Amino acid sequence: MKITLFIILLLVPLLLISQNGLEPHDADMFLKVTDVNENAVPFFGLKLKKTDGTQTQSSITDTKGMAQFKVITGSNYQVLMNDSALVATLNIPQNSLSFVTQNITIPKLATDLKQAYGKIDTIDQAGLNLIRPDAGNVFLKIGLMDHLNQAVKNKEIRIFNSQTLKVYKGKTNSYGFVQFHVPGQLDYVVSVDQFERFETIEVPHHSLGLVLTFVPTKVKETGINDTIRQEPDNYMRATTERVLSKIYLRNHENQPLVGEDVYFNVLGTNKVYTGKTGRDGVLTMILPKGYIYELNFKYERAMKRFDFPMSPTLYSTSVQVTYIGSKKVEEFYRTANREGDFRTEFMEGKATKMQLESGIYEKTTQGFNLNFPDNGPILTPAVVDKKLFVSAGYYNPNIYCIDAETGISHWGIQLAENGPSVLVVDQGMLLINTQSCTLYAIDIETGILAWSKWLGPNIYHSPTVANGKVYAAYPDNLSLLPDRFVIAAFDIKTGDILWQNHLKNEPLAAPVVFGTQLFITDLAGWLYHFDANLGVQHAILDAHAVNTPLIDGKNLWVSIRNDKKPNQTKLMQYQTSDFGIIKEWSQFSDSVWVDLNYSTTSSEKMSYSRNRILVGNGHYYQINKNGLQAFLSTSQKVLWTLPLHSDLKNSPFLTFAGNYLLASVHKVKIALVNPVSGQKVKEFYTQEILSSEPALANGWIYCGTKNGKLVAINTKDKSIGGWNQWGMNAGHNPVRP
The missing domain is CATH 2.130.10.10 (YVTN repeat-like/Quinoprotein amine dehydrogenase)
Incomplete structure (x- = not known):
């Protein structure tokens, strides 16, 4: 089974990018930071430094331990704490696509950082009714509109500042707007609904208004227990909440496989999104972000893993897969x-x-x-x-x-x-x-x-x-x-x-x-x-x-x-x-x-x-x-x-x-x-x-x-050895005289 993976970012003209022979190109890297117990490390300041010294970026992890950076494929980077202590080195393979997910483990966290977790102060500003801002504060008005410029109502919006460790939250009204009363001349991370890093803004010393785009999801789904089947729709599109995922399924003779069951298993859960390929051997689905999926077929599993972080970017995946075909397997077992x-x-x-x-x-x-x-x-x-x-x-x-x-x-x-x-x-x-x-x-x-x-x-x-x-x-x-x-x-x-x-x-x-x-x-x-x-x-x-x-x-x-x-x-x-x-x-x-x-x-x-x-x-x-x-x-x-x-x-x-x-x-x-x-x-x-x-x-x-x-x-000790494969040897019986 051969797989070619494409990723299409909808913020740029739609392009199919071949996985083979890619030149170095820009990519969004989502860096998931965990401690040694695999717990997300939130509000953690990081720097990403290109090893040739030409580029240094800063970011702060969100509540789910995710930080975002811009990288160039085929390059090496150092991940540093804000005090410049080296955390990890990363190599971004040249054949990476426009969307890269990396994981690092922080071996030991500073005591003050652990204590900071419990100091986050959440302020609910729903129904704020001030005529003018207090001294030192400004009004921040945020609008949420869909791709047709229609108001997105009743969505929770949160803004967070890492210096004050305060979160301000509210919900969009019938016009799609919410107003905050916050200190000015600070940077804020804007979160929308389950998206922890929707936008980063610099609030000046005076009041500010901005409008963000949020494309809602409209899809027909039926579920039996944890199995969810989506109704075919020729007009499916990527949304803020979901990834547009296309599977092009062919047999080893490069013919389309029609009517094949395709499964996206959500790792760590019992949930499965499933559908059948159409007459052209293609299945189109939109899958919720924030999960890791494993692509499976009836008689072949672990085809591919997709990691869709909670990014508000509109994007799509397109995967070309070669599969032996369920009918061929069943015919072989019969004959x-x-x-x-x-x-x-x-x-x-x-x-x-x-x-x-x-x-x-x-x-x-x-x-x-x-x-x-x-x-x-x-x-x-x-x-x-x-x-x-x-x-x-x-x-x-x-x-x-x-x-x-x-x-x-x-x-x-x-x-x-x-x-x-x-x-x-x-x-x-x-x-x-x-x-x-x-x-x-x-x-x-x-x-x-x-x-x-x-x-x-x-x-x-x-x-x-x-x-x-x-x-x-x-x-x-x-x-x-x-x-x-x-x-x-x-x-x-x-x-x-x-x-x-x-x-x-x-x-x-x-x-x-x-x-x-x-x-x-x-x-x-x-x-x-x-x-x-x-x-x-x-x-x-x-x-x-x-x-x-x-x-x-x-x-x-x-x-x-x-x-x-x-x-x-x-x-x-x-x-x-x-x-x-x-x-x-x-x-x-x-x-x-x-x-x-x-x-x-x-x-x-x-x-x-x-x-x-x-x-x-x-x-x-x-x-x-x-x-x-x-x-x-x-x-x-x-x-x-x-x-x-x-x-x-x-x-x-x-x-x-x-x-x-x-x-x-x-x-x-x-x-x-x-x-x-x-x-x-x-x-x-x-x-x-x-x-x-x-x-x-x-x-x-x-x-x-x-x-x-x-x-x-x-180890620089040549005597360290004697276990050259799993189980010590090809017979897998680890016994020494």
Whole structure:
């Protein structure tokens, strides 16, 4: 699936801007500022300085933590506090469009700033009836009119001054006007209804009047529960409150896909906006601002993410999408060749060679960053022979091979779909699952596609490689009902099917290989033990497991749901042969999502490692509700506990790092930990929240973040390594002698 995204700003003549080959151009950047707990930071003064010193701007975040700046694509900027302390560096990719959203985290806020939050004084001036202003004050009259110059009535307007920390509010009357009585010779931020930064004005020492344009929304919608369907309207237009969004849908033969269901899922909610493409393969909708949307189809998901901040600018998005087509998927499932219960025929996915876009690489004091434009989660990369293999984010089909220390590009490849899994490297091949819906095998030297298998819709796990075999699962039919999934082994060089067997549900994260044995936790909590070479099932257990197992000789370690405390886990030690219980470790517990299948995102499922233990030097390590703990398997004795920051409840990661452990000790900090004493040796700032565990090699740490940034940290200690991909190795079993 290939996507080309356009953005049309309605304040200028309507132009379609191609995403490929853009020259540097002006863009509006909306900078969302949060603290380490992901809370918006309001009324925060920032400066944006171009690194060549030619441009410096100032702005203040609104109540939702959003600041707005003008930027030039392909340029680098420093984000500074008002006292000039550096907060972050930003690279605006050259292929960015006219609307850019960036996120930064303020690691530590000054005490006086926190106290200022509670000092905002709101003054309601509705019905103000003064004849003339008081001394030092002026009248400010604001009118609100639509695009036809008709009054917009009963809309709340607020004005805020950061020096006085006062908010004045009122509502427009029947003529569309509201009058304020405020101190003069000050700057005010004007907010209209839910728009916190509608306009910024400088009020002089005398009274002032101005008129603002507000285009209201008129649309016919019907809703059933949280699903909202819009009636087709040839006269739909962008409004102040909504974005005009057009989807141009084509199949791989470039023919329009008619009557296809299109879904805009509102992330973080159950709400969905939906419609069908018309006879020209086009769907037009207007979507409320202030939300992040994920574009989905019936059999492909995570196509694109749209972040529409609360800006009063009138703008539109236009997206050209290539999709296999729902009818083709259904026809394939009806007619595909089979032997017994298993498919022997798979459609192929296509891939195109490409190079890393300019403006992505950013040198930093601790190494370098790769700033990808789509702002999607980057799952764990892979590092082999000083080559770094990394995806451009979950909403992007591009995969790159770059020099792991210099960032110089070796090759790139564009897959047919978005939603790449963690990257797995073994025997000269790079293996990737895409969420929709293909297993790819790529030669790591040339970047040429060796083979691919279209597995089926909605693949939520990553591949595993061992002994020349690639292990991946697929749904046996389109119902996605229990007992209708298949685990298959493919030859790593040819893609030939070696064996297949049944699963009740899809694997969680990835299968695990230990020697000639294959183990799986599925999304329903079942445990499986197969012969990795022949596919014979040795054992199965409804364990209520909640993470991927670890195999240490004859012991299988996995966290399961605690039946007595359903929102808690407990660590279990099973026999690998038949899953007989060896020991229950209830003291090593943690909170758990109610249902991993529904309460985690697709990218989280593909890289899920919460509460998974590591085994090394005869010690066992786990992050749980107590912090990072080390213990002995022979005695249940806790050797040490390292308390972690409370904000880690949804993002704990633990890896080996040469002679150390590497643990997330804070949402934006990782630390080397002495495995014997449990003492922190050194901390590193990751700038943003990690999306999955990092990869480590040759003294470098490679961190994929939730917002489209790959952070590469040079520890300058060559012994830091030994974790070159998710789960330590291609078999995903993190055990060291």
